[in-house]
Amino acid sequence: MKIHQNIKVAVDAVVFGYSDNKLKILLIQQKFGSTTNKWALPGGFVKDAETLEQAVIRELNEETGVKANYLEQLYTFGAINRDERARVIAVSYIALINPKNYSLKADTDAIDAKWFDINDIPKLAFDHKDIITKGLERLKAKINYQPIGFELLNSKFPFSDLENLYQTILSKKIDRRNFRKKLLSFEILQETTEFQNIGSGRPAKLYKFNNKKYRELEQNGFHFEIKFA
Amino acid sequence: MKIHQNIKVAVDAVVFGYSDNKLKILLIQQKFGSTTNKWALPGGFVKDAETLEQAVIRELNEETGVKANYLEQLYTFGAINRDERARVIAVSYIALINPKNYSLKADTDAIDAKWFDINDIPKLAFDHKDIITKGLERLKAKINYQPIGFELLNSKFPFSDLENLYQTILSKKIDRRNFRKKLLSFEILQETTEFQNIGSGRPAKLYKFNNKKYRELEQNGFHFEIKFA
DNA sequence: ACAAAAGTGTTTTACATACACCCATGG
């Protein structure tokens, strides 16, 4: 096969995290190199002997030290001049992680990694802003018909966390009673015996997402779906 | 930028058509070359100076002579051995066309192109079967929340065509009265004064999809959505 | 007159929405 093609393949990850009731994105900064000082999505070139997914996982680990619980291909960006240095197409992914589970290795020699509030993203390299926009759209759409929000929370969480998560991501108020009623009706949340005590207010009962139950229900044709006008 | 990467980038299209009340897919057959006799999705390598989308459009035109009204990126397939000859990643697209608008140029020297019933797909090259599966999933999901079905029909069509299209793609019976009521409630269908007379039965009034009206409504927050258990 | 497809309304059921007060704890 003699094809003369000079296109490089990269992967980039839009990593979402949730903490302090805010939706965040994980960005890195090359401390040295051609794009110094510009923040960018974690990512890099795919190796000849690894799949796209392996490449994202590897790059994420190398650059930030995190491992995503949830990883999903987002979109492939192929504009001709998205990288001025060469023709590079970027296969992008979205990842969900719980920031509390990792301390970013911001101390390595080459790279700084930080969480940024989704509403306070700095100027980014390449077309990474577009990738984030697309990623956010996907996230907003997806939490309505797949129970992926749990990936952003602690494994045991109070109902209010889940509620705030949805309100934050969708940027809208949701009635507490209706939300709770709906979620509980799915029977994929498991009540624990534990409580969380913040300091003021009544302690909140903690729940767990029952993934096994969810998969069972899914098999039987159940379809997770939330609709809040 | 010195990256030693030996990965080629290709595009492939899952082209859906609808005729004789059947959902079809457009496949090509290399008459000569390494994959002779195996049917495959139309597609090919991306040129250095064209975008991914331009590449699909070009390949589609070269190999089959069709031009898609609707084209949407589907997924990027990056398994390591999906093509035994080299490492090739495939950015796949789905396209919708009305087969009646094109006669396939099955007469060219190198390639045969044919419509295949979705339920009667031959053995395919590479992982093209997987790509079709993914494409079909996307199509099934998407006709429920975007008015793309019209792209598969004549610009003026009887209600029964639309109804059959949905029933065929979703593989389920839909109540005629409820379907009609729902679609009409959106006010994106324009009644024409024409009728279609098949030969037996009462002639059917023809409708047009009012794209302009749809875009207006969309702007005002309207969201096309069909739900049939 | 009959076969074939188009066209048409009403009733029932389920789910989404709207809405406000009491409870348990810490300070």
Next chain:
DNA sequence: CCATGGGTGTATGTAAAACACTTTTGT
């Protein structure tokens, strides 16, 4: 006892689902 956040039920509105007969044409 007050501030803070957690927990709960009901009534109303709206859209989905179920369901069968009449109309228009060709033969």
